Amino acid sequence: MKSTLPFIAAVAIFLTPDLCAQGRFFLGATAGLSSTSLSGDLSEDASYTSKMGFSAGLIGEFSLTDDIRLSVQPSYARRGTGIAYDIGEPDPRDSLELTLDYLSLPFMARFLTPGGIWFVNGGLDLSFLLDASLKDINAGGTADVRHLINDLDLAMILGVGAAFHLAPALVSIELRYGQSLLNAGANEELAAAAGFSPRFRSSGFQLLVAVLYPL
Secondary structure (H helix, E strand, O other): OOOHHHHHHHHHHHHHHHHHHHOOEEEEEEEEEEEEEEEEOOOOOEEEEOEEEEEEEEEEEEEOOOOEEEEEOOEEEEEEEEEEEOOOOOOOEEEEEEEEEEEEEEEEEEEEOOOOOEEEEEEEEEEEEEEEEEEEOOOOOEEEOHHHEOOEEEEEEEEEEEEEEEOOEEEEEEEEEEEEOOOOEOOOHHHHHHOOOOOEEEEEEEEEEEEEEEO
């Protein structure tokens, strides 16, 4: 966590004076809900299930042209998954919950349609692990597994949404999909502690709302 703060500060110091001078810089806040799961190796009698999460943070956006905008969106994001086991019943039984907390740093490019209402965007999300916990639903205990998860995650993100001018603010609503490009497990100890391979990646959808103000 401490090692990421100088990087974020350097980005902000480098970008802010130039962009503000051009009068095309926007600053605001964003928040949303997510449904994430994992994909990867598991035993034959186990499967991953989706889990609800959330995010909240800031957004800085630069209008490169009338229909292209670049943004950075530092935020706190909670992701995770459930792990269900087949015990001979019609539906697998949820047994474990893995919760991952990140400092998320998406870098995005937004492309607006003529008229500036609808948009598509894409980019990369560089995330730094803050905390990781594994809950045994049946026994009720929770274990700290941060040392078993990689500190860094990189994801590809794609989104579609709409933006509305509510003077002086710009409000956007976006549905976003993210897919991790790196394995999350740090080592084979995860198999002993949680019963699944370290070769897994997160993916899922986010519904985000952002409010931006011109500077």
